[in-house]
Amino acid sequence: MGFRARGFVLAGDDEPADLIVVNTCAVTAEATRKSRQWLRRVHRANPLARLVVSGCLASLEAADLARESGVDLVVENRDKDRLVEIAAAALELPIMPELAIVGSANPLFARGRQRAFVKVQDGCRHACTFCVTTLARGSERSRPLPEIVEAIRRLAASGVREALLTGVHLGGYSDATGADLGALVRAVLRETDIPRVRLGSLEPWDLPPGFWGLFADPRLMPHLHLPMQSGSDAVLRRMARRCKSAEFARLAEQGRAAVPGLNLTTDIIVGFPGETAPEWQETLAFVAAMGFGQVHCFSYSPRAGTRAASLPGQVDADTKRRRVLELQALAQRLQQQAFAAQVGRQTAVLREGQPRAGQPGDLFGYTPNYLPVRIDAHPAAAPVGAVMEVRIRGIDPDGAALRGYLSEPAG
Numbered sequence: 001m002g003f004r005a006r007g008f009v010l011a012g013d014d015e016p017a018d019l020i021v022v023n024t025c026a027v028t029a030e031a032t033r034k035s036r037q038w039l040r041r042v043h044r045a046n047p048l049a050r051l052v053v054s055g056c057l058a059s060l061e062a063a064d065l066a067r068e069s070g071v072d073l074v075v076e077n078r079d080k081d082r083l084v085e086i087a088a089a090a091l092e093l094p095i096m097p098e099l100a101i102v103g104s105a106n107p108l109f110a111r112g113r114q115r116a117f118v119k120v121q122d123g124c125r126h127a128c129t130f131c132v133t134t135l136a137r138g139s140e141r142s143r144p145l146p147e148i149v150e151a152i153r154r155l156a157a158s159g160v161r162e163a164l165l166t167g168v169h170l171g172g173y174s175d176a177t178g179a180d181l182g183a184l185v186r187a188v189l190r191e192t193d194i195p196r197v198r199l200g201s202l203e204p205w206d207l208p209p210g211f212w213g214l215f216a217d218p219r220l221m222p223h224l225h226l227p228m229q230s231g232s233d234a235v236l237r238r239m240a241r242r243c244k245s246a247e248f249a250r251l252a253e254q255g256r257a258a259v260p261g262l263n264l265t266t267d268i269i270v271g272f273p274g275e276t277a278p279e280w281q282e283t284l285a286f287v288a289a290m291g292f293g294q295v296h297c298f299s300y301s302p303r304a305g306t307r308a309a310s311l312p313g314q315v316d317a318d319t320k321r322r323r324v325l326e327l328q329a330l331a332q333r334l335q336q337q338a339f340a341a342q343v344g345r346q347t348a349v350l351r352e353g354q355p356r357a358g359q360p361g362d363l364f365g366y367t368p369n370y371l372p373v374r375i376d377a378h379p380a381a382a383p384v385g386a387v388m389e390v391r392i393r394g395i396d397p398d399g400a401a402l403r404g405y406l407s408e409p410a411g
Contacts, residue, residue: 003084019050021083024057024065026132029301032057036068043070052087054080060132060305114350114385116160117200120148120184121167126203128229129240129307130269130300140172145179145187152192161350161385162196162221163188170199171206182208189217195387196350198370201225201267204243204251212258222259223293223370226251227267231286232279235272238311245286252290263338263369265294270327271320272300274313280323287330293338293371295331299324332399339402342371342392346407349373349390351382357398363388363406372401381406 003019020042024035035057043051052073053065059077066074075083123140124131152163165184167173173181188197197220204226214220226248230236233244243251255262268283287295299320302309349365358364361377365388374396375381375388382388390404 017046017049019052019087020046021052021054021087023080024053024055026056026060026303028298029303030299032061039065039068039071043068052083054083056132114160114352115162115164116152116155117164117166118148118151118155119143119166121170121173124169125172126169126242127240127307129238129311130229130272130303132303132306140169142167142173142175145175145177145184148184149187149191152188152194156192156194159385160194161387162198163192163194164198164200166200169203169206171202171208180208181206182210182214185214185220189214189219195219196221196368199224201227204228204248207251212255215259215262221368221370222261223263223265223368224255225265225267227296228286228290229267229269230272230275230279231268231283232275233282235275235279235283238274239269239272239308245282249290261369263293263371264290265296265370266290266292267296267298268327269298269300270323271315273308273311273315275315284326284330287327288334291337292331292334293369294335295327297324297327297331336395336399338371339395339399342367342402343394344392346389346391347373347404349375349388349404351384351386351388353384355401357400358396364401365390367392367402373404374401376403376405378406 003021022035022039022042024039025031026035035055039051039053042049047070050072051070052075053068053071054075054077056077058065058074062074062076065071073087075086079086121140121142125140148165155163165188171181173179173184175184179187185197185199188194199220202224215222228243228245228248229239229241231245236244252264255264266287268287270280300308300315302314347367349367351363351365353364355362355364355372355374358374359377363375363377363381365373365375367373373390373392375390389407391407392402392404394403395401396403
């Protein structure tokens with residue numbers, strides 16, 4: 001957005017770019033590998049473009065990244081909010097003044113984007129033993145509540161239909177007035193007309209007082225991603241996590257009782273140091289009992305500078321691979337159960353772009369509780385970014401999405 005405000009235009013999918021900004025991730029060794037792989041790929045595809053690198057990996061391995069072929073500038077994560085300013089000075093970019101008017105069309109909406117990610121917070125005060133986020137992101141800081149509300153107003157005015165509030169430690173949101181996440185959500189719902197609001201990943205112990213009551217407003221979508229990381233209390237202690245399995249179970253019970261159709265999803269780390277076979281079975285049993293709609297499965301990889309990297313009992317690669325396959329099979333069964341519970345229902349679906357699979361001409365979107373739906377083609381279908389009333393008639397043959405049809409052609 002900062003570059004667009006200074007007169008830059010997004011390159012088309014088949015157009016060469018003059019400037020490329022890559023935001024890297026370093027949460028796992030695999031994420032680091034993929035970030036480096038992506039850097040090399042974009043440089044090969046655009047050898048004449050100026051290449052700027054930022055994100056977590058830029059904070060942890062700035063010197064190494066600067067030596068990568070094609071990299072012109074590395075901006076550490078703590079300076080990412082000033083990336084446009086830093087890049088303009090370092091690369092002598094021909095930019096317009098910050099307050100220049102570049103036209104009334106909103107490029108985000110013009111390219112068919114109907115959902116905006118609104119970052120409200122950065123940094124994390126906790127020190128989970130496996131996590132490099134504290135090292136890479138630094139201390140916690142939150143955007144002022146009025147600034148966030150105004151940003152969402154502008155997005156809604158431009159045609160964006162759904163705002164997703166994100167943060168490294170979203171539940172730790174607290175602006176200078178002491179407003180917490182609950183106050184922020186209430187303000188967004190009260191002071192903007194954005195049709196839909198979603199919450200990004202939240203630590204299970206961070207839900208503010210009166211949290212479940214926020215969902216009484218139907219614009220707050222009934223989906224929560226609560227990363228548990230393990231179902232074994234012994235493993236959770238070694239991870240320095242602040243939630244036990246029984247506490248999470250009570251939380252899930254409260255949420256489902258208060259919020260009809262609530263879809264809970266989670267993260268699980270497989271093969272954390274010292275994870276025994278009985279502890280792994282505890283995790284499988286916990287995941288099954290919670291009935292998660294989706295499980296993001298990560299194989300543990302040591303990260304330099306974290307306490308977990310030096311813990312005894314590092315789990316061998318074969319064991320981790322076998323456990324990942326077990327968890328993926330369980331997660332697939334749970335997802336099919338979540339899908340089956342939707343069959344026969346009518347639901348409001350925000351239309352996205354084309355699905356990656358399915359039938360030619362399919363429409364695509366997500367239910368309010370964030371389950372993917374492929375929708376039979378219809379000549380009177382609403383455009384991308386509109387909300388469609390859809391009847392769920394089954395699960396698509398590949399099992400990756402629900403299948404539905406328009407019960408009302410446009411909306």
